[in-house]
Amino acid sequence: MSKRLQLQQILSIAACTVLFSCSKPLYRPESVHEPMIAHQGEFAANGSVLIMAPYGFPSFDLGLGYSPVNRLAIKAAVRARSKADLYTLDDDDYRKTLNGTTFEGGIGYYAPVEDNIYFTVYANVMGGNNKYHDYRVSNRQTDELLDYNYTAFGIQPAVLFVKRRARMATGIRAGLYQYNIKQFVNTSNPDYYGVKEGKLYPVFEPYYTIEVGGEHIRFFGQAGFSIVPAALTTDSDNFFPKLSIGINLRFGGTK
Numbered sequence: 001m002s003k004r005l006q007l008q009q010i011l012s013i014a015a016c017t018v019l020f021s022c023s024k025p026l027y028r029p030e031s032v033h034e035p036m037i038a039h040q041g042e043f044a045a046n047g048s049v050l051i052m053a054p055y056g057f058p059s060f061d062l063g064l065g066y067s068p069v070n071r072l073a074i075k076a077a078v079r080a081r082s083k084a085d086l087y088t089l090d091d092d093d094y095r096k097t098l099n100g101t102t103f104e105g106g107i108g109y110y111a112p113v114e115d116n117i118y119f120t121v122y123a124n125v126m127g128g129n130n131k132y133h134d135y136r137v138s139n140r141q142t143d144e145l146l147d148y149n150y151t152a153f154g155i156q157p158a159v160l161f162v163k164r165r166a167r168m169a170t171g172i173r174a175g176l177y178q179y180n181i182k183q184f185v186n187t188s189n190p191d192y193y194g195v196k197e198g199k200l201y202p203v204f205e206p207y208y209t210i211e212v213g214g215e216h217i218r219f220f221g222q223a224g225f226s227i228v229p230a231a232l233t234t235d236s237d238n239f240f241p242k243l244s245i246g247i248n249l250r251f252g253g254t255k
Helices: 003-018
Strands: 043-052 059-069 072-089 092-114 117-136 142-162 166-186 201-213 217-227 239-251
Touching: 043 217, 072 117, 092 142, 117 166, 201 239
Parallel strands: none
Antiparallel strands: 043 059, 043 239, 059 072, 072 092, 092 117, 117 142, 142 166, 166 201, 201 217, 217 239
C-alpha cells in the first residue's frame, strides 16, 4: 500500500471522527422534557440547548408545562436539530448535513410525599423526523442519504424536590421507539440499516434536572444518558451521555 493511499485513509478516518462519526445511528439523543410541576395553576416554560450528545447536538428545545387542576399536569415540547460540515476527500469537497424535529406531549400526575418532596409520573407520546445527507458539493452526487420518521410512547417517573427558588428532579424516561425509513441510499453498504418497520425498540434515559434563580426566571441544567439497543446505533456504542443548559420561566401555582 502506497504512502499516499495510507495518508488518504487516515484523513478519511479523521474526517469521520471530527464530523458526525462514520456511524449514523437511527436514534438521536435528546433532552428529557421535565417541567417540574408541583402546584395547581402553575405554568412553566423552558428554552434550552443540548450542548453535548453524540450525533444529536446542537438541539434547540422549547418546552411547556401546566397544572389545570390539583395533581394533574400536562406538558408539550418541540426539539429541532441542525448541523452541517464540509470536508475534503480525494481532492473533492463533500458536505454532510443533519436536520431533525421532534414533537412531544404528555399528561402527568404529581403528589406530595413529604415536605418539599413530590412524586411525579408522565405518560409521553413523541414523534419526529431526521434526515442525514452526505453528498459531493460539485455535482450534488449523493454518497449517503437517510430520511426517516419515528414515533415513541412511554412512561416517565421522577422524584421532585421543591424549594422557593430552586427545584431538582431525578427520574427516567422509558420509551418504545418505532421507525419508518422513508428514503435510504448508501453506495458502499446497501444493507447498512437493519431495523424492522413496526418493531418496537426500548430506550431508557435516566436524567437529573435542576433550576436555580429568581422567583420567575431561573437557570436550567440537565445531565443524563441514553441506553439504546444495538439495532439503532450501527456501531458498538449503546450508551449516549447528554448535557443541556437553558432558562426556565415559572409562574403561578398554589399549595
